[in-house]
Amino acid sequence: MDNPKMEVSIVQLRGITKRFPGLVANDSINLEVTRGEIHAIVGENGAGKSTLMKILTGLYQPDGGEIYLNGTRVEISGPRQAIGLGIGMVHQHFMLIPRFTVLENIILGSEPARRGVLKDKEARGLVEELCRRYDFKLESQVRVWDLSVGQQQRVEILKVLYRGAEILILDEPTAVLAPQEVRELFVNLRNLKGQGKTIIFISHKLDEVLEIADRISVLRRGRMVGTVMAKETDKRQLSEMMVGRPVFLKTEKSQPRVGEERLKVKDLTVLGNLGRPAVRQVNLTILAGEIYGIAGIEGNGQSELIEALMGLRKILSGQVLIKGQLTSDKSVQEIRALGVGYVPEDRHRRGLILPMMVWENAVLGLHRLRDFSRPTGLNFKNIFAHTNRLVREFDIRLGSVDLPVRNLSGGNQQKVILAREMSRDPGLIIASQPTRGLDIGATEFVHQQLIKAREQGRAVLVVSADLEEVLSLSDRVGVIYNGEIVAEFRPEEVTPEEIGHYMLGTKSLLREGVGA
């Protein structure tokens, strides 16, 4: 194909096929990765990217096809063998042990030891040497639960480097990072490439892919569409290859037509898990028919703010009014009954019950409604009809609605939540990281849904670590830093760089009392 014969393919996949009940996740896939390149793999949610990588790391066994490393055929029976062959994976969901120190996390499984006793000094030396060589800034004695997301990711990368990986697989490494952290990661990746490592990089953000990758392979519904040079392609071509049809990359919206106050937050202070204020004196007003975006680096109080709005976290002082009603004495259910749709940031812990079926998740919390229940139990006929309607309307890709929601790809899981929350005719939608981990098709879809909601006169609050998303969606943007809304803008008034300064706390406009 387009791989020059001169270069050695460090990885070669031939005809890899993997079937799951009801679908083919990988359909005779061919892929060649050249030594020392950054090779990106893109594709819609459920295209089979993670599955392919799990095959390469031995977590799954393929139903057909062959794997060659440096020209020799190999069977990869498990992660341990994969790492023995020099293949290391940084997972989409971190595989770290929060209670362990950085050092313990890194050495776990191949500890320097004499007769079963850990050699602490030697271990520390090895890890510090690694940090120096690849210019990673980390302290080895800190516990992982004290680290930021970006730092945790560095630990994951060090883990595989420590094991002598030559090929690093990063599955959506940037989905959880702030713009500055992404830049740092890219510096690290270029360093690694400079030292001869090969990197396979999965992402939904095409700008990033175009920036960092040498070559890009596109998967669509389990099939390999092709491999292109990053220099010779652009966003439009890539997204067409991914989706199979032209994609609108710009979100179109009309002028807002605002109505009455749907959400009012007055001097809200909320404690975080450590007992210190995580939200400080926040003031917000959101009107019907507008989208309000909160931008900020993760861990600056966004989660606590949303939890307080939903009644999941106690309010220390201040007030929250939804549709003019005080929420302080209301339960979560009562708050939701005011007409609040909630898309939580952690879909696995809050949004879904993973082992339960798709149809069960589709009516979660709504199962008491007249339509879905009978005096004797559930009204299965209506529930299934409802679920099937949502599946159609939201284009949820799945084998069957009678499967655990765990089996859906991330994007499709998010669609299940969104569909459920939108089906309640909410006057206020609170969406936290609504497109994290979603492909461009699905992201476009979610954005359209949120804009549609706004057009229908709903009030929408969007919290996102993706600055571009916040700016393109919102009518007004508040920047949160260290629990405070430090600035408020209309998106057309500012540049992303300027907002970035506020996000990092290097600039602050409003210290107290934020006007609308």
Added chain:
Amino acid sequence: MFLSELLASAIRMSIPILLAALGAVYSERGGVVNIGLEGMMITGSFWGAVGSYYYGPFGGMILAIVAACLMALIHAIVAVTFRVDQIVSGVALNILAYGAARFASIALFQKATMSPHVDGFTPWNIPLLDQITFLKPLVTNLSPIIILAFLLVPLTHWVIQRTVFGLRLRSVGENPLAADTLGIKVYPLRYSGVLISGVLAGLAGAYLAVEHTGMYVEGMTQGKGYIALAAMIFGNWSPVGAMGAALLFGFAESLSFRVVEGGAIPYQFIKMIPYVLTLVVLAGVLRRTTPPAADGIPYERGGE
């Protein structure tokens, strides 16, 4: 004098709790809740007495450990390999242990509820210290098992914190999936955690029968296995913490004996002290402790 005697008795009372609690540390740090400690202790107390009766105290300890380990093995097979709810498996074990001890007791001693008297180890005195009058009750007439139990505290700490085995054991108790992807064998580690808890719970039972009482009596563990579990939780899953908690419970128990001797309050109430203390402590403390993240959760490989 009264105080040091009270303390001496508290230490003796705390030993079975301490040993079993240390066992629980191994089991739970590896991610397996072991409510079957009580059953393993019952088994240990009976077979400890049997072994001691036929082969002397050392034989008693060995037999108790082997028997309790068999119980632990059942727990591991059921709860780890077959991923049955760990509480259910443990409770089943406790019932089984009770019945099995009764059955074996009838078969061996022709009596369901007690064994003949058995001999313990020759007690030790700590030289020099036993010359001090005040310390005398604390440092004389000590069972070697008491000394062993206290030595096991730093040893356990060291094993859990500083050895490869300990690190890996903790990792399968925190995040077995992560451990698995690093090539760590989750099941063998969880088995070893449970088996070690069997060894220690067996020893705890044997101490109770052979060293403390001098015979096996049905029901002699009096829920000490559960108290040991509570002590381990109170001690925040750490050996040193578990020791502190075990001493506290031991103190409560020995205090209850003293007060019974006084006789002002109906003794049934006094006997409740250790159990009420357990409840109070757990209710008050549970919220602040942090169990291993995957404690009590069976591990199953994803994918295939």
